[in-house]
Amino acid sequence: MRSLLKTVVLTFLLLLASSLAVFAAIRLSGGDVTAARLPASATAADRQLFRHQMGLDQPILKQYATYLGKLFKGDLGNSLTNSAKISTLAVEKIKNSLILGATSMLLVFGIGIPLGMIAALKRNSWFDTGITSASVAGMAVPNFWLALIAIYFFSTRLGWLPSAGQGGIKYLVLPAFVLSAEGIALTVRMTRSAMLDNLNQDFVRTLRAAGLSERRIYFKHVLRNSLLPIISLAGLRVGQIVGYALVVETIFGWPGVGQSLVNAVLRRDYPVVQFFSLLLVLVVTLGNLAASIGYTLANPKLRK
Amino acid sequence: MTDEPLLDIRDLSIGLRGDGVGYDIVRNVSMSLYPKEILAIVGESGCGKSLTALSVLALHASPPLHITSGSIMYDGRDLTKVSASQMRAVRGAEIAMVFQDPMSALDPMFTAGTLLTSAVQAHHKVRYDVAKSRALEALADAGIEDPRRRFGEYPFQLSGGVSQRVMIALALINDPKVIIADEPTTALDVTVQAQILDRLKELRAERGMSIILITHNLGVVASVADRMVVMYTGEVVESGMVEEVLATPQHPYTKGLLGAVPRLNSDAATLVPIMGRVPQPNELPPGCSLPIVAAESSMSAGPIARILRYMVTP
Amino acid sequence: MSRFRRALKNKQLVIGMIIAIVIVVLGIVGPAVFGDYSKQDLLRGHKPVGTPGDFFGTDALGRSLAARATYGIRISLFVAISVTGLAMVVGTIIGLIAGYVKGLVDGVISLLIDFIWGFPLILVAVLAAASIGSGLLPVILAVGLVNTVAIARVVRGEVLGISEKDFVVAAKAGGYSTMRILTKHVAPNVIPVALVLSSYYVAVAIIAEAALSFVGLGAQAPLPSLGQMVSEGRNYMRLNHWESTIPGVIIFAMVLSVSLIGDGLRDLLDPRLRTALERARAK
Numbered sequence: 007m008r009s010l011l012k013t014v015v016l017t018f019l020l021l022l023a024s025s026l027a028v029f030a031a032i033r034l035s036g037g038d039v040t041a042a043r044l045p046a047s048a049t050a051a052d053r054q055l056f057r058h059q060m061g062l063d064q065p066i067l068k069q070y071a072t073y074l075g076k077l078f079k080g081d082l083g084n085s086l087t088n089s090a091k092i093s094t095l096a097v098e099k100i101k102n103s104l105i106l107g108a109t110s111m112l113l114v115f116g117i118g119i120p121l122g123m124i125a126a127l128k129r130n131s132w133f134d135t136g137i138t139s140a141s142v143a144g145m146a147v148p149n150f151w152l153a154l155i156a157i158y159f160f161s162t163r164l165g166w167l168p169s170a171g172q173g174g175i176k177y178l179v180l181p182a183f184v185l186s187a188e189g190i191a192l193t194v195r196m197t198r199s200a201m202l203d204n205l206n207q208d209f210v211r212t213l214r215a216a217g218l219s220e221r222r223i224y225f226k227h228v229l230r231n232s233l234l235p236i237i238s239l240a241g242l243r244v245g246q247i248v249g250y251a252l253v254v255e256t257i258f259g260w261p262g263v264g265q266s267l268v269n270a271v272l273r274r275d276y277p278v279v280q281f282f283s284l285l286l287v288l289v290v291t292l293g294n295l296a297a298s299i300g301y302t303l304a305n306p307k308l309r310k
Numbered sequence: 311m312t313d314e315p316l317l318d319i320r321d322l323s324i325g326l327r328g329d330g331v332g333y334d335i336v337r338n339v340s341m342s343l344y345p346k347e348i349l350a351i352v353g354e355s356g357c358g359k360s361l362t363a364l365s366v367l368a369l370h371a372s373p374p375l376h377i378t379s380g381s382i383m384y385d386g387r388d389l390t391k392v393s394a395s396q397m398r399a400v401r402g403a404e405i406a407m408v409f410q411d412p413m414s415a416l417d418p419m420f421t422a423g424t425l426l427t428s429a430v431q432a433h434h435k436v437r438y439d440v441a442k443s444r445a446l447e448a449l450a451d452a453g454i455e456d457p458r459r460r461f462g463e464y465p466f467q468l469s470g471g472v473s474q475r476v477m478i479a480l481a482l483i484n485d486p487k488v489i490i491a492d493e494p495t496t497a498l499d500v501t502v503q504a505q506i507l508d509r510l511k512e513l514r515a516e517r518g519m520s521i522i523l524i525t526h527n528l529g530v531v532a533s534v535a536d537r538m539v540v541m542y543t544g545e546v547v548e549s550g551m552v553e554e555v556l557a558t559p560q561h562p563y564t565k566g567l568l569g570a571v572p573r574l575n576s577d578a579a580t581l582v583p584i585m586g587r588v589p590q591p592n593e594l595p596p597g598c599s600l601p602i603v604a605a606e607s608s609m610s611a612g613p614i615a616r617i618l619r620y621m622v623t624p
Numbered sequence: 625m626s627r628f629r630r631a632l633k634n635k636q637l638v639i640g641m642i643i644a645i646v647i648v649v650l651g652i653v654g655p656a657v658f659g660d661y662s663k664q665d666l667l668r669g670h671k672p673v674g675t676p677g678d679f680f681g682t683d684a685l686g687r688s689l690a691a692r693a694t695y696g697i698r699i700s701l702f703v704a705i706s707v708t709g710l711a712m713v714v715g716t717i718i719g720l721i722a723g724y725v726k727g728l729v730d731g732v733i734s735l736l737i738d739f740i741w742g743f744p745l746i747l748v749a750v751l752a753a754a755s756i757g758s759g760l761l762p763v764i765l766a767v768g769l770v771n772t773v774a775i776a777r778v779v780r781g782e783v784l785g786i787s788e789k790d791f792v793v794a795a796k797a798g799g800y801s802t803m804r805i806l807t808k809h810v811a812p813n814v815i816p817v818a819l820v821l822s823s824y825y826v827a828v829a830i831i832a833e834a835a836l837s838f839v840g841l842g843a844q845a846p847l848p849s850l851g852q853m854v855s856e857g858r859n860y861m862r863l864n865h866w867e868s869t870i871p872g873v874i875i876f877a878m879v880l881s882v883s884l885i886g887d888g889l890r891d892l893l894d895p896r897l898r899t900a901l902e903r904a905r906a907k
């Protein structure tokens with residue numbers, strides 16, 4: 007428990023440091039902003055004035071403090087492309103990304119763990135071989151390509167599902183599956199190997215000798231032991247979803263944080279880039295922190 | 311001692327079957343356990359003691375190991391032929407087992423209490439508090455000082471000795487007629503070993519249980535067991551009352567074993583090493599009976615120092 | 625020799641190697657054989673594979689798909705292999721130092737390593753592109769940083785285990801210099817792990833480069849990149865699917881081959897090391 011507190015404190019320090027690094031890196035490219043935002047005929051004085059108005063000529067730490075101060079007041083500045091308030095824009099994008107991200111996380115564990123368990127239980131069966139090879143392939147198919155294939159078959163050819171945009175569940179199916187595919191494959195692999203590993207542990211023999219049913223041994227004891235490594239790496243799954251969301255949202259025209267960030271980078275809309283970058287750093291950091299807290303709570307040795 | 315054995319293993323053979331290999335590791339083993347007796351199985355490491363014991367409760371790794379012939383009679387039934395659910399009813403409730411390495415034999419994710427109450431509930435439809443009070447009793451019966459505290463502890467919080475007592479509590483909890491203890495003290499230090507063995511002896515007296523005790527240690531056999539079976543390369547080479555076997559060993563291997571035990575009144579220089587090494591079953595020529603490596607053999611010493619080590623350390 | 629034989633019996637390794645050799649050869653000789661990747665001919669656009677005169681097909685601007693894809697292989701391999709190779713060297717050194725020196729140095733290094741390890745490569749690459757602008761450079765920096773950290777992390781763990789072992793303790797007691805112990809005794813035991821891991825991280829790097837180029841933040845036109853080709857071709861799936869399937873299949877084959885090679889090498893490794901690998905691979 008003590009070590010947990012230490013982890014939390016250190017994580018927040020690192021979060022502060024890394025967000026400052028990201029903030030600084032993006033701010034320091036502010037020179038580009040003047041080039042992108044001012045007409046080519048602008049004089050050096052105009053540029054200087056612009057930088058001054060934007061607060062770009064102050065020390066970076068001060069800029070960061072000012073930024074955080076405004077952030078906590080809910081003032082995120084305006085987009086350079088359409089002058090919209092970022093705070094209004096962000097609420098909608100965050101909501102959309104949360105829907106997609108949470109669905110994908112559910113699919114990763116909700117499909118990955120049961121499939122991995124069945125594969126381990128029926129090892130060397132056709133089911134196991136099929137699942138195992140599919141997961142090797144699943145990890146090798148880049149997910150933007152998987153997206154295109156899925157769109158081609160399910161939208162263009164079969165017309166079952168929309169290829170892009172947002173609206174009911176129908177619009178969620180393809181992006182969520184594509185986004186979670188690699189995570190599912192990895193989770194299947196990990197669950198399978200952890201289950202097989204634990205099935206060979208001595209404690210399984212003890213439980214059998216005590217007369218416990220196979221079902222109980224498998225679903226309570228072996229499963230609980232096998233979930234530990236999966237929990238400890240769940241933070242990576244969060245990161246993976248966030249990373250791939252940048253690509254998948256763009257392909258499926260899913261109006262979320264990922265798509266907005268990529269578009270903002272392409273358009274050099276740096277106030278938007280700034281906010282969404284920091285947001286994603288925060289999400290990934292919290293995801294990892296949640297996983298290590300979960301691991302501590304799930305592991306009797308650390309919990310005590 | 312009645313004439314009817316409680317557990318009767320007849321001509322049991324256990325084979326290893328896999329791609330390209332197929333030979334019997336345990337061959338034509340017979341032994342009987344009578345009510346209220348302690349039967350010791352002794353023999354060199356790897357000779358098939360554990361495998362024989364595990365096969366009684368169908369706990370051997372199958373595949374690749376299979377019972378190829380023979381029977382294990384218990385209570386009028388052949389345990390090699392019962393269904394999986396019938397076997398489950400026997401495990402822990404009729405015949406219980408205690409394993410060698412208590413530290414790895416307990417599930418690290420659950421408390422001793424959870425383990426014990428699940429064992430009760432695996433055999434009896436009782437409420438949790440009933441199961442819990444039985445668990446506390448069993449912990450006390452196994453010689454644990456503070457059952458309430460241990461009940462809530464996880465395996466990593468228990469010492470080796472306490473873990474082994476938890477294993478014994480687990481074996482006792484459903485009041486079985488037979489306990490098979492597979493080298494229950496090998497992983498423990500000497501004082502704890504003695505306490506655990508004493509406890510097993512007392513339990514036999516208090517509850518009239520029968521115990522099969524697998525051990526490397528002839529000293530333990532002499533002080534605890536009534537009868538003994540000597541195994542060598544997968545076969546039983548000698549059996550009988552402990553005093554008789556130890557006093558007048560018939561088989562060269564047994565003689566060798568005895569020769570290798572240091573006596574208090576002799577010094578280490580007179581230890582007689584057993585020459586050669588234990589052949590693996592697949593190295594035996596087909597149809598050939600057991601090759602005997604006797605104390606008299608003049609073959610140069612192989613890794614038999616291993617045996618000596620087992621014999622010298624209690 | 626016997627190790628070589630054993631390697632030949634390993635199906636995953638052999639298949640992975642064959643695919644890898646084909647791809648590398650394509651990347652080396654392709655651009656010379658298939659000609660100029662930027663030569664346009666608007667009259668000969670969207671030609672499917674097998675068209676007489678444009679046997680390997682053309683894209684919307686009539687550029688040769690084969691020339692562009694093979695040049696794309698070059699870029700992809702350059703980013704993934706050379707950068708991961710460098711990351712392997714630097715990561716191994718950092719891991720060796722952190723694991724062996726221990727104390728505060730290790731505390732700080734491993735804290736940073738664990739933190740950065742939590743970040744996905746694609747996100748880091750997008751953040752890099754956000755700071756320094758689109759192109760191959762942010763991808764290279766991100767691959768370098770993330771893979772260095774990933775390798776350092778595993779090497780450190782291995783070194784912590786090994787430096788407790790008798791032979792290292794004995795070497796220390798024997799008064800050998802730290803440098804000598806690290807290079808002669810510790811490194812040979814951790815380098816195999818780093819090598820196998822690197823093959824997995826090459827796969828991750830290939831995917832990241834392709835993904836970044838796909839969304840437009842990676843390689844910039846006129847430089848051809850596989851990810852960018854898939855992206856351009858996606859609008860013509862019905863008209864001429866080859867424009868996206870050729871680069872798509874190549875990316876798939878590259879990633880598959882390095883993963884197979886990684887799995888094959890893993891099986892040749894000491895079983896003790898496999899668990900460490902399986903964990904590190906979860907990324």
Ligand SMILES: Nc1ncnc2c1ncn2[C@@H]1O[C@H](COP(=O)(O)OP(=O)(O)O)[C@@H](O)[C@H]1O
Nearest residue numbers: 326335354355356357358359360361362371374
């Ligand atoms: N799961 C298994 N697979 C293959 N061989 C086994 C397995 N378990 C035991 N054996 C073999 O069976 C023989 C007897 O083992 P065991 O009964 O454990 O010996 P003991 O308990 O007498 O030391 C050994 O040679 C061992 O290698």
Ligand SMILES: [Mg+2]
Nearest residue numbers: 359360361492
């Ligand atoms: Mg044994």
